Amino acid sequence: MEKEILKEPKYTSELVNLIRSGLSDKELLKRIYEYHENDIAGALEQLTADERKRLYPILGAERIADIFAYIEDVDKYLKELKPEKAAKVISRMDSDDAVDVLEEMDDATREKLVNMLDEETGDDVRLILSYNDDETGSYMTTNFIVICNNLTIRQAMHQLVQQAGDNDNISTIYVVDENERFYGAIDLKDLIIARDYDNLKDLISTSYPYVTDHEKIGDCIERIREYEEDSIPVLSENGKILGVITAQDIVEVVDDELGDDYAKLAGLTAEEDLKETVFQSMKKRLPWLVVLLFLGMGVSSVVGVFENVVTALPIVICFQSLILDMAGNVGTQSLAVTIRVLLDENLTAKQKFTLVGKEINVAFFNGLLLAIASLIFLGLYIFAFKGYSIGNAFIISGCVGIALIISMVISGLVGTLTPMLFHKIKIDPAVASGPLITTVNDLVAVITYYGLAWILLVNIFNMA
Numbered sequence: 001m002e003k004e005i006l007k008e009p010k011y012t013s014e015l016v017n018l019i020r021s022g023l024s025d026k027e028l029l030k031r032i033y034e035y036h037e038n039d040i041a042g043a044l045e046q047l048t049a050d051e052r053k054r055l056y057p058i059l060g061a062e063r064i065a066d067i068f069a070y071i072e073d074v075d076k077y078l079k080e081l082k083p084e085k086a087a088k089v090i091s092r093m094d095s096d097d098a099v100d101v102l103e104e105m106d107d108a109t110r111e112k113l114v115n116m117l118d119e120e121t122g123d124d125v126r127l128i129l130s131y132n133d134d135e136t137g138s139y140m141t142t143n144f145i146v147i148c149n150n151l152t153i154r155q156a157m158h159q160l161v162q163q164a165g166d167n168d169n170i171s172t173i174y175v176v177d178e179n180e181r182f183y184g185a186i187d188l189k190d191l192i193i194a195r196d197y198d199n200l201k202d203l204i205s206t207s208y209p210y211v212t213d214h215e216k217i218g219d220c221i222e223r224i225r226e227y228e229e230d231s232i233p234v235l236s237e238n239g240k241i242l243g244v245i246t247a248q249d250i251v252e253v254v255d256d257e258l259g260d261d262y263a264k265l266a267g268l269t270a271e272e273d274l275k276e277t278v279f280q281s282m283k284k285r286l287p288w289l290v291v292l293l294f295l296g297m298g299v300s301s302v303v304g305v306f307e308n309v310v311t312a313l314p315i316v317i318c319f320q321s322l323i324l325d326m327a328g329n330v331g332t333q334s335l336a337v338t339i340r341v342l343l344d345e346n347l348t349a350k351q352k353f354t355l356v357g358k359e360i361n362v363a364f365f366n367g368l369l370l371a372i373a374s375l376i377f378l379g380l381y382i383f384a385f386k387g388y389s390i391g392n393a394f395i396i397s398g399c400v401g402i403a404l405i406i407s408m409v410i411s412g413l414v415g416t417l418t419p420m421l422f423h424k425i426k427i428d429p430a431v432a433s434g435p436l437i438t439t440v441n442d443l444v445a446v447i448t449y450y451g452l453a454w455i456l457l458v459n460i461f462n463m464a
Contacts, residue, residue: 011035015043019051025058032059041070044077053080061085065092068101075104087116095124096141096249102129127242136220137213139253140234140243143167146174149183149201153194160191171230174241175204181239184208210235213242217253222344224250295439299446306450309457312464315386316453319378319400320446326370326404327411327445331437334359334415342423356416363412364405371401392463399456403449410448411441 018031032040044052044067056064068074068089078086078101090098090113098121102110114125124142131137145167147159156173164170173186184206194203210233211220224232224245231244303310310317341347341355378397383390415437457463 011039012042012046015039016046019043019047019055029058037063037066038070040067044071049080052077056081056085061088062092064089069093069097073104074101083112083116087113091118091121093121094141094143095121095128095243096139096143098125099128099138124243131213134216134218135213136211136215136217136234136245137242139217139249140213140245141169141249142243144169144172144174144231144233144241144244146176146241149175149177149204151200153191153196153198153200156186156191156200160188169231169244169246172244174233174244176241182210182233182235182241185233208233211245212237221250221253292439295436295443299439299442302443302446303450306446306454309450309454313453313457315382315388315396316399316450316457320449322374323400323403323407323445323449324442326367327407327441328438330363330366330408331411331415331441334363334412335419335437338416338419342419352420356413356420359412359416360409363408367405367408370408371404374404375401392461395461395463396457399452400449402456403445403452406452407441407445407448410444411437414440414444 015032015035019028021028023031044055047055059067068077071077078089081089090101093101098117102113102125105113114122114129117125127142128138128140145160145163147156151159160170160173171188173188173191175183175186177183184204185208186200186203186205190203194200209223209227209229211224213234213236229247231246233241234243234245236242337359338355375394375397378400379390379394382388382396383393386393388396418437418440
């Protein structure tokens, strides 16, 4: 008997049909509460503006806040609410989600809504907005549980229950001393299984990791990830806990960092998205293209210097793209490895030299194998299809092979040293490395290839 295959649930379409079914408000609310907020968010996007406006009062501000956390462009839906209602919804969001929503709005609307938030949320939002985008404080949330270290187990449990109604990040409980300075953290499980006669301080991990509010997020991502905690506290200069960075926040930060690095490696000044205008995309792409245009002119000028080689021996131009492509590929591989290794801030000078040596060796031996393949296959190709004698055919393919080895070794070296240089002078290695290395490697490959062709083929073997 065949097993029934579970089909993908279609909760979103069910919800849309439910909302449009004409049920009374009370019955509709009861039915909707059976669904997850993410599915309701998906249904909202399929409804008309009028249908959503009818639904908002039924759901209430708190449920709408939970639903909006799953919608990317919340600004569009908040505009469908009156400012007072919108402020109520934002007030019930986690502080970091509220900040994300407000940052999408124009300055006037943002200021107006911030002033309408309830006092606690308003203070939290203003605090987070006061940080620069690259500081850890701008990524934190004030949704966490905090207790004092001088409580009994029973008192600590009572505090947990009290605060859990307003804060859902409860897997880690943060502890402060009598001066409200960060003291440590307790795992929720440890507190639950503790007995009344246990000492609370015995449960506290006083060496719990933390970050400070003005640290650059890019400098501490790896440190945060290494601990694999659900959340990490963010402390002020005087040791007071201001908020926490959750695992979800770190995933988003890493995703943003990878997106930015990918964009920079492609020669963009910042990551693009589908909503940008043509002019905005042009602004991001044009700066590097202008720089690369002039570098490309330099490469073309070098080719022009060897014009006499191409005129005397036209066949050499057939293999230019092969040399350039292989050099570019090696440089890109070395670049990717080096940037990944440089994420370790504790890398010693000896380890960096080891990396350089390894990349040179890898490039050399890969180049050697490819040079042997080029010698054989290109030699046979030139002999069979280009009308050269067997000896001259293998001399030309040998020149290509030697150029391949040299250009690959130099490209590997450039691909390793360039990001190291940028890292040393405190510039993001991904900003300029990709496009710059590609063009520099083209220049190296052209000089190497045509220089060898001029020395070996034209002057030594007189094949012109």
